[in-house]
Amino acid sequence: MYYIYMLRCEDNSIYTGITNDIKRRWEEHHSKDEKGAKYTKGHNVQKIEALWIAEDRALASKLEYHIKHLTKDKKEELIRTKDLSKYLSKKIECDRYKYMEN
Numbered sequence: 001m002y003y004i005y006m007l008r009c010e011d012n013s014i015y016t017g018i019t020n021d022i023k024r025r026w027e028e029h030h031s032k033d034e035k036g037a038k039y040t041k042g043h044n045v046q047k048i049e050a051l052w053i054a055e056d057r058a059l060a061s062k063l064e065y066h067i068k069h070l071t072k073d074k075k076e077e078l079i080r081t082k083d084l085s086k087y088l089s090k091k092i093e094c095d096r097y098k099y100m101e102n
Helices: 022-030 038-042 057-068 072-081
Strands: 002-009 014-019 045-054
Touching (some): 002 022, 014 057, 022 045, 045 072
16 A cells, blocks of 8 residues: 655645655654655655555556646645546546545
Protein backbone atom coordinates (compact mmCIF):
# COMPACT_ATOMS: atom_id res chain seq x y z
CA MET A 1 0.00 0.00 0.00
CA TYR A 2 1.23 3.48 -0.91
CA TYR A 3 0.16 6.94 0.17
CA ILE A 4 0.00 10.03 -1.98
CA TYR A 5 0.10 13.13 0.20
CA MET A 6 -0.05 16.90 -0.10
CA LEU A 7 1.74 18.98 2.53
CA ARG A 8 1.16 22.65 3.33
CA CYS A 9 4.37 24.57 3.88
CA GLU A 10 4.92 27.68 5.95
CA ASP A 11 5.06 29.88 2.83
CA ASN A 12 1.65 28.46 1.76
CA SER A 13 3.22 26.33 -0.97
CA ILE A 14 2.11 22.73 -1.44
CA TYR A 15 4.44 19.75 -1.66
CA THR A 16 3.19 16.45 -3.11
CA GLY A 17 4.87 13.10 -2.55
CA ILE A 18 4.41 9.35 -2.14
CA THR A 19 5.45 6.88 0.53
CA ASN A 20 4.65 3.48 1.95
CA ASP A 21 4.95 4.82 5.53
CA ILE A 22 3.25 8.17 6.03
CA LYS A 23 4.28 8.61 9.68
CA ARG A 24 7.96 8.04 8.90
CA ARG A 25 7.82 10.30 5.85
CA TRP A 26 6.11 13.10 7.79
CA GLU A 27 8.89 12.95 10.39
CA GLU A 28 11.55 13.07 7.67
CA HIS A 29 9.97 16.18 6.15
CA HIS A 30 9.11 17.89 9.43
CA SER A 31 12.47 17.31 11.12
CA LYS A 32 14.39 18.14 7.92
CA ASP A 33 16.00 14.71 8.10
CA GLU A 34 18.62 13.95 5.45
CA LYS A 35 16.09 11.55 3.88
CA GLY A 36 13.48 14.31 3.57
CA ALA A 37 12.85 16.05 0.27
CA LYS A 38 15.15 18.89 -0.72
CA TYR A 39 12.08 21.10 -1.24
CA THR A 40 10.71 20.64 2.28
CA LYS A 41 14.08 21.40 3.84
CA GLY A 42 13.72 24.94 2.56
CA HIS A 43 9.95 25.26 3.05
CA ASN A 44 8.94 24.37 6.59
CA VAL A 45 6.10 21.86 6.46
CA GLN A 46 3.06 22.69 8.57
CA LYS A 47 0.49 19.94 8.01
CA ILE A 48 -0.79 17.17 5.81
CA GLU A 49 -3.55 18.68 3.68
CA ALA A 50 -4.68 15.62 1.71
CA LEU A 51 -3.92 11.90 1.68
CA TRP A 52 -4.92 9.15 -0.76
CA ILE A 53 -4.16 5.42 -0.75
CA ALA A 54 -3.10 3.38 -3.79
CA GLU A 55 -2.54 -0.35 -3.99
CA ASP A 56 0.97 -0.12 -5.45
CA ARG A 57 3.85 2.22 -6.20
CA ALA A 58 3.04 2.52 -9.92
CA LEU A 59 -0.45 3.82 -9.20
CA ALA A 60 0.83 6.15 -6.49
CA SER A 61 3.51 7.56 -8.79
CA LYS A 62 0.96 8.20 -11.51
CA LEU A 63 -1.28 10.24 -9.21
CA GLU A 64 1.69 12.10 -7.73
CA TYR A 65 2.87 13.05 -11.22
CA HIS A 66 -0.52 14.43 -12.26
CA ILE A 67 -1.09 16.34 -9.02
CA LYS A 68 2.35 17.94 -9.30
CA HIS A 69 1.40 19.24 -12.75
CA LEU A 70 -1.79 20.96 -11.58
CA THR A 71 -1.80 24.72 -11.07
CA LYS A 72 -1.70 26.04 -7.51
CA ASP A 73 -5.40 27.00 -7.73
CA LYS A 74 -6.35 23.50 -8.86
CA LYS A 75 -4.25 21.96 -6.05
CA GLU A 76 -6.06 24.20 -3.56
CA GLU A 77 -9.44 23.08 -4.90
CA LEU A 78 -8.33 19.45 -4.79
CA ILE A 79 -7.43 19.92 -1.12
CA ARG A 80 -10.84 21.49 -0.43
CA THR A 81 -12.97 18.98 -2.36
CA LYS A 82 -10.83 15.81 -2.28
CA ASP A 83 -12.34 15.15 -5.74
CA LEU A 84 -9.69 13.72 -8.07
CA SER A 85 -12.12 13.31 -10.95
CA LYS A 86 -12.68 17.04 -11.54
CA TYR A 87 -9.22 17.57 -13.02
CA LEU A 88 -7.78 14.09 -13.46
CA SER A 89 -10.57 11.82 -14.76
CA LYS A 90 -9.20 11.90 -18.32
CA LYS A 91 -5.68 11.06 -17.13
CA ILE A 92 -6.06 8.41 -14.42
CA GLU A 93 -8.59 5.92 -13.08
CA CYS A 94 -9.72 8.02 -10.13
CA ASP A 95 -11.73 5.22 -8.56
CA ARG A 96 -8.50 3.29 -7.91
CA TYR A 97 -7.54 5.80 -5.19
CA LYS A 98 -9.17 6.09 -1.80
CA TYR A 99 -9.12 9.33 0.14
CA MET A 100 -8.01 8.91 3.73
CA GLU A 101 -8.85 11.30 6.53
CA ASN A 102 -5.67 12.38 8.28
